[in-house]
Amino acid sequence: DGGITQSPKYLFRKEGQNVTLSCEQNLNHDAMYWYRQDPGQGLRLIYYSQIVNDFQKGDIAEGYSVSREKKESFPLTVTSAQKNPTAFYLCASSTGARGYTFGSGTRLTVV
Amino acid sequence: KNEVEQSPQNLTAQEGEFITINCSYSVGISALHWLQQHPGGGIVSLFMLSSGKKKHGRLIATINIQEKHSSLHITASHPRDSAVYICALETSGSRLTFGEGTQLTVNP
Numbered sequence: 001d002g003g004i005t006q007s008p009k010y011l012f013r014k015e016g017q018n019v020t021l022s023c024e025q026n027l028n029h030d031a032m033y034w035y036r037q038d039p040g041q042g043l044r045l046i047y048y049s050q051i052v053n054d055f056q057k058g059d060i061a062e063g064y065s066v067s068r069e070k071k072e073s074f075p076l077t078v079t080s081a082q083k084n085p086t087a088f089y090l091c092a093s094s095t096g097a098r099g100y101t102f103g104s105g106t107r108l109t110v111v
Numbered sequence: 112k113n114e115v116e117q118s119p120q121n122l123t124a125q126e127g128e129f130i131t132i133n134c135s136y137s138v139g140i141s142a143l144h145w146l147q148q149h150p151g152g153g154i155v156s157l158f159m160l161s162s163g164k165k166k167h168g169r170l171i172a173t174i175n176i177q178e179k180h181s182s183l184h185i186t187a188s189h190p191r192d193s194a195v196y197i198c199a200l201e202t203s204g205s206r207l208t209f210g211e212g213t214q215l216t217v218n219p
Contacts, residue, residue, distance in 0.1 A: 033207075037152075042115075042197070042209035058206075088152055092207075100144065100207070104153035 002027045006091050006103035013078070013085070013110050021076045021106045023091035030095060032074035036060060037088040037105075046089075049074055078108065086110045114138050117198050117210040124217050130185040132213045134198030137179060142201040145172050145183050147194045148212065154197070157183070188217045 004025045013019045025032065031050045035043040045058030049068040063082025068074055074093075078085045091103040115136045124130055134143070145157040158165050158172040160181065165172050169188075174181040185192055198210040 035209075040211070042211045043199075043207075044209075045206060048206065090152075090154060092154075099142075099159040100156050102146070102154035102156065104151070107152065 004091055004093055004101055004103035006106050011106055011108045015110055016080045018077055018079050021089055023074045024072055025093045027093055029093035033092045034076045035090045114208050115198055115200050115210040117213050121214045124188050126189055126217055126219050128188050130188050132183045132196050134181045136200055140200045140202055143174055143181050144199040146197040149194050190217045190219050193217050
């Protein structure tokens with residue numbers, strides 16, 4: 001079955017370290033997205049990519065970086081510049097009229 | 112003012128009750144999405160609406176574009192329906208703007 005795979009499900013990071021969250025889709029979707037969710041708040045857009053080798057900043061891009069070298073993959077790096085990285089991170093993909101597919105998320109905790 | 116407002120924030124129901132969750136918005140949209148988030152965090156897309164009404168099993172979603180309002184209804188609610196229900200607006204460039212969600216608890 002097609003879908004989005006996010007890994008790992010839980011991730012712990014020491015302060016000052018960079019960490020990369022994986023997102024892979026086999027749906028042949030052109031667009032991919034990274035969202036951040038904090039307790040009691042709606043999802044907020046970090047970065048999105050509508051085509052391979054191109055991506056745009058979302059509303060809260062500071063301290064994050066992405067790449068889109070392959071259609072299937074859209075990894076997110078949380079850098080040491082992100083001041084409050086502990087959160088739940090969701091990856092999604094879309095193909096216009098058929099709507100969105102979401103991954104199961106990665107819960108990142110800074111220790 | 113948020114572009115998208117959901118109500119209620121929290122809803123507790125007894126099994127079998129009819130449930131309505133509301134979503135109001137203030138911007139032009141290309142589509143409105145209803146999503147379901149379970150305690151583990153994963154999100155499932157329930158509906159994508161640009162007009163009218165859609166039904167899937169016990170779930171019904173409606174949208175009134177003129178009034179900028181959408182509702183999600185659950186008929187014959189069941190404890191397994193307990194989840195957070197999220198309304199999201201699709202605007203330019205296929206970006207989504209999310210509501211804060213409605214926490215639904217259905218008691219047996």
